[in-house]
Amino acid sequence: MRLLVTREDYFDAAMTLLAKEGEGKLKISSLCKALNVTTGSFYGYFGSLDGFVDEFLVYWEQSQTDRIVELSNAPADPVQRVHLMKNLAAQIPHNAEAAIRSWAHTNVRVAEAQKRVDTRRQRALSDILLPGVRTRRQANRLAFMGITLLVGLQQWRAPVTKKDFDMLFDEYESVILSRMAGDAAAS
Template identity: 55%
Template structure:
């Protein structure tokens, strides 16, 4: 048994369990065993299962949404930001995200946080698209298309083929560029 682990080790192990077996495989005993600690360690860190779930999903939100948005926004050029977000979107843990979405169908807390993440992603993408396609209605449609592409591939393909997803995102980026050229932006 290990004496010390970090919260992040718990979260990363939980993400792997979600990816490999879905939310039904995410149990305290299985989680603790996977990182070599006792359940007492778990309760010391998180108090209870519900506290862990909230922290896990906040970690997922920070790592797979806030971090990506921050990394995307380091670029000044909006087309570079779009390209960066596209590249980073291929690296999210798609199987984990599909499991979180399925989990949300039976857990209100998970559903609430997953809905919040979807909203944050939509807003970030909409703002990126608005920087090159100033027609608000068109930018909103394009942002919905992008989020739908991400969620759709995660739900339809298991596992997600990164090369296939990258090709789809290339086409999506081309649609955005086409709309920006149609109004003389690029």
């Protein structure tokens, strides 16, 4: 048995379980087995599976959305920001996200979190694109396209390979950069 695990260890184990086996296997016993700990450790942190799910969804939203947005906003250059956002999006645990989307069809709390994540991602991507395009409307459309491509890829391909992601998002990045160059030339 492990002597000490953190909340983050549980969240990471949940992401791995979701990616490999889907939400049906996300159980207290599965998490404890994956971490080689007793159920007492789990209950000490979360109290119940519902308590865990609530904290896990907050963790997922913060680690896979807020952190990426914060890092992507660091460069001042719009082109660098677009490129960085693409590279960070490539690192998202796509299979776990596909499982979370599936889970959202049967769990209201997960569906609410999924909606918040999608809305936050689209708004953040639009904000990242806005300095390079002429209007908020153009930034919103390009962001909508990007989120749709990401969700579509996650739902269509399992597992999402680096080759598939790069092929799709290199092309998406070139569409954005072409739009930015065209808008800069028109100004």
